[in-house]
Amino acid sequence: MDKVFPLAEVAQHNNQDSCWVILYGKVYDVTQLIDNHPGGAQAILNLAGKDATEEFDPIHPRETMEALQPSLMGSLDPADRSQIMSEEASAKSMKSGNVNALLNLDDIEQAATEVASKKAWGYYYSAADDKISKNLNSAVYRSILLRPRVFVDVADCTARTSFLGHKVNLPVFVAPAAQARLGHPAGEAGIAAACRAFGVAQIISNVASQSPEEIVADAAPDQVSEKMLQRINKLDAIKMIIITVDTPVLGNREDDQRRDIQGGVGRKTPNFIDTSVTWRETLGWLSKMTDKPVVIKGIQTYEDALLAAQYSYLVKGIILSNHGGRSLDTAPPAVHTLLEIRRYCPQVFQKIDVWVDGGIRRGTDVVKALCLGAKAVGIGRAPLWGLSAGGVQGVERVLQILSDEIHNCMCFLGVKTIDELSLKHVNTSMVEHQLYNESPDLDMEGSGSKAKL
Numbered sequence: 001m002d003k004v005f006p007l008a009e010v011a012q013h014n015n016q017d018s019c020w021v022i023l024y025g026k027v028y029d030v031t032q033l034i035d036n037h038p039g040g041a042q043a044i045l046n047l048a049g050k051d052a053t054e055e056f057d058p059i060h061p062r063e064t065m066e067a068l069q070p071s072l073m074g075s076l077d078p079a080d081r082s083q084i085m086s087e088e089a090s091a092k093s094m095k096s097g098n099v100n101a102l103l104n105l106d107d108i109e110q111a112a113t114e115v116a117s118k119k120a121w122g123y124y125y126s127a128a129d130d131k132i133s134k135n136l137n138s139a140v141y142r143s144i145l146l147r148p149r150v151f152v153d154v155a156d157c158t159a160r161t162s163f164l165g166h167k168v169n170l171p172v173f174v175a176p177a178a179q180a181r182l183g184h185p186a187g188e189a190g191i192a193a194a195c196r197a198f199g200v201a202q203i204i205s206n207v208a209s210q211s212p213e214e215i216v217a218d219a220a221p222d223q224v225s226e227k228m229l230q231r232i233n234k235l236d237a238i239k240m241i242i243i244t245v246d247t248p249v250l251g252n253r254e255d256d257q258r259r260d261i262q263g264g265v266g267r268k269t270p271n272f273i274d275t276s277v278t279w280r281e282t283l284g285w286l287s288k289m290t291d292k293p294v295v296i297k298g299i300q301t302y303e304d305a306l307l308a309a310q311y312s313y314l315v316k317g318i319i320l321s322n323h324g325g326r327s328l329d330t331a332p333p334a335v336h337t338l339l340e341i342r343r344y345c346p347q348v349f350q351k352i353d354v355w356v357d358g359g360i361r362r363g364t365d366v367v368k369a370l371c372l373g374a375k376a377v378g379i380g381r382a383p384l385w386g387l388s389a390g391g392v393q394g395v396e397r398v399l400q401i402l403s404d405e406i407h408n409c410m411c412f413l414g415v416k417t418i419d420e421l422s423l424k425h426v427n428t429s430m431v432e433h434q435l436y437n438e439s440p441d442l443d444m445e446g447s448g449s450k451a452k453l
């Protein structure tokens with residue numbers, strides 16, 4: 001028979017010698033676990049004698065509960081449990097609101113800021129040092145102008161395209177992001193549900209708060225270890241392996257550190273960083289481990305884009321990204337790298353797919369990146385804000401807003417398909433002037449008011 005414990009009794013076991021916690025209404029004696037806990041002894045001790053569900057839930061995949069089975073003691077007294085649950089429910093009801101009334105991605109971030117925990121907000125919002133790269137990621141799109149064409153029949157305008165051969169409804173993908181369950185219990189699987197509804201691709205983080213099997217469970221993390229790759233190779237719903245290379249060390253994210261009592265969520269996620277990766281050895285190893293196409297995320301210079309293209313037998317794409325400004329502050333926004341590639345090694349666009357992410361606030365931003373040669377555009381924080389503001393519906397709202405804005409922008413430009421978007425639809429003079437102190441290269445097709453007629 002299940003043993004029942006009142007909250008007052010659990011509360012007495014609140015130290016290293018006897019440490020009990022409540023998880024999902026059950027009582028666990030985790031005294032033996034403290035010293036071997038991957039998240040550190042203090043993480044558990046801070047919650048000793050208390051309900052640890054809220055702290056535990058976003059960080060551990062469901063299978064952790066199996067590891068905890070031997071420590072199960074019984075259940076929390078139902079009266080105490082219902083007290084805790086009603087407190088949780090009233091906190092949650094503040095979160096519901098009509099996400100469909102939110103008109104743009106800034107509104108969604110604002111709504112999420114109001115309802116998210118300080119810790120979730122700090123983790124999502126934070127970027128390295130002085131946030132120069134984070135802010136420039138968005139600002140750079142503002143200094144690219146669009147060149148609308150008129151009297152074009154755009155009745156059949158569509159934003160459908162393909163993503164390494166897989167058909168998608170929008171040229172937008174959800175970029176990998178750790179800890180989606182910090183923002184909402186629906187987590188990465190909730191983002192997947194919204195992506196499924198919109199026919200949009202999602203990249204799953206290696207440090208997601210749910211396992212890859214949970215996330216793709218309804219589809220039509222430890223290190224990128226051999227074990228994980230073997231699991232992923234078996235999942236048909238996972239179409240490609242993305243290797244993130246822009247974070248050899250964790251960026252200095254002060255908003256995260258300030259709002260989390262244990263020094264920042266980023267620092268507590270499992271140690272997934274390997275500082276010894278190299279082009280030749282890591283890609284050689286990866287080519288033996290998987291038949292799935294490989295995409296390298298975090299390219300920030302044309303030199304590295306060129307190198308990646310030399311491995312095109314394995315590397316099918318690159319994502320120009322500075323990790324949403326979360327790694328090296330003052331690293332360039334993807335738009336600068338796109339322009340560099342156009343200038344110094346445009347052949348890269350022919351050899352591999354080039355995608356970008358960082359700073360997307362509007363459908364016009366997406367369209368501008370596509371005009372400059374990107375095949376797809378990633379959003380990182382926006383789906384996390386959507387999830388925090390309104391769960392799956394919030395993420396769907398993000399995708400709906402972008403979809404509408406992309407469609408309208410294409411109609412204004414007089415284009416009917418994504419493939420028609422080109423350099424002649426944008427004027428990049430301001431950015432090029434800032435980068436090279438000169439007007440754009442007039443030999444390039446389009447790109448500015450002096451383009452050939």
Ligand code: HEM
Nearest residue numbers: 021030038039043044047052055064067221222268269270
């Ligand atoms: C207080 C109740 C908690 C319990 C009972 C608990 C239990 C566990 C267990 C059993 C594992 C190992 C899972 C496995 O090997 O399959 C684990 C992993 C981990 N825990 Fe906790 N934990 C607790 C709280 C926390 C907190 C508050 C944090 C962070 C602040 C944290 C961070 C981690 C991390 C980072 C891992 C490694 C996850 C991974 O490798 O994927 N834990 N925890």
Ligand SMILES: Cc1cc2nc3c(=O)[nH]c(=O)nc-3n(C[C@H](O)[C@H](O)[C@H](O)COP(=O)(O)O)c2cc1C
Nearest residue numbers: 124175176177178205244323324358359379380381
């Ligand atoms: C909270 C958060 C967690 C992230 N976690 C990862 C990750 O685990 N792996 C990764 O490659 N990129 C990660 N990123 C970076 C995103 O994939 C993406 O490059 C970036 O967020 C894009 O910028 P944006 O947020 O301005 O759209 C994370 C970003 C955020 C905001």
